[in-house]
Amino acid sequence: MTVTREPRLGEPPPGGTADRPEHPGRGEAVDFDGLYHAHFRSLTLQLAAYCGDLSQAQDLVQEAFCRAFARWSRVSRYDDPVAWVRRVAWNLATSRWRRLRTAQSWLHRQREEHVPGPGPDRVALTAALAQLPAVQRRAVVLHYLADLTVVQIAEQEGVPEGTVKSWLHRGRAALAAQLATTNEVNHHD
Template sequence: MTAIVVTETPIAAHPPSFDEIYSAHFADLAVQLYAYFGDRQEAQDVAQEAFCRALARWGTVARYDDPVAWIRRIAWNLAISRWRRARTALNFLRRQPPGEPRVAGPTPERVALVAALGTLPAAQRRAIVLRYLADMTVGEIAERERVAEGTVRSWLHRGRTALAERLGTGDAR
């Protein structure tokens, strides 16, 4: 007579929790990515992003035969995408012109003129700027400011006189 031996087999081992997978595999994945990137922070960021994506789908991912392999694949895909974006940005920057041309700073005379203009009353300052920097005629300035042309001429005369005194030129034409 032979005896029948009955062994119990577990119906299904409980799938690992996210916390178990994270604590067991995060450091290993970060080290692998560090070897790829050469940048520890970048590697940790990518590993963290992969685990965040796994957590968002953990109900599905936990039932995979190897959830860690899925997380690793996501991490490597993210790493490759970041590398490609960085390469594209670098190639773009290399094709750019070498930068803005250097412009000399303001001369001492210009600094003194701007400071002197700042001391004039607003109407005189506007008249001087519009006449000599914007090349507007007295008539155009009068129309813009809604005043008589004689008023604009008066502002210009007073402004030039004040500027000549402040700048020490003595010429108020």
């Protein structure tokens, strides 16, 4: 009787799957460890830009990968497993934001207020992004941080390409105005 052990994280599984492509052809399985190591950091940076909190983004991406791992026999055969993980992470971020908004509303009714800590250098862009409507913020982050094309964003969001272009145009214009205002205020102080 031969006993085989499970591969350790980062170690290729038995059978030589270490040289599998990241995005194989339809129906061909992808190595979870390789996908995790190749995409965890970039997905975390995307979510951090979206939600403004690196540790929260790490938790969200970790949870998305855990959910992918639990369904790996199915997810590994998708045309783009990273897109599935990204979508789950974004959905988790949206759900967490809704729960936070509900909690803050409750605190406000209790006459307690949550005051975020200062950090002027890091806060400028996060504050400007926070001013954008969620769809524009998501489009800007996916396009400029995740390097997704307009076509890919349109496919992920289920909208026409023109809608994504509009979101990006409006998001860039609003960010430029917001950051210019912030820069003028900082120079006058």
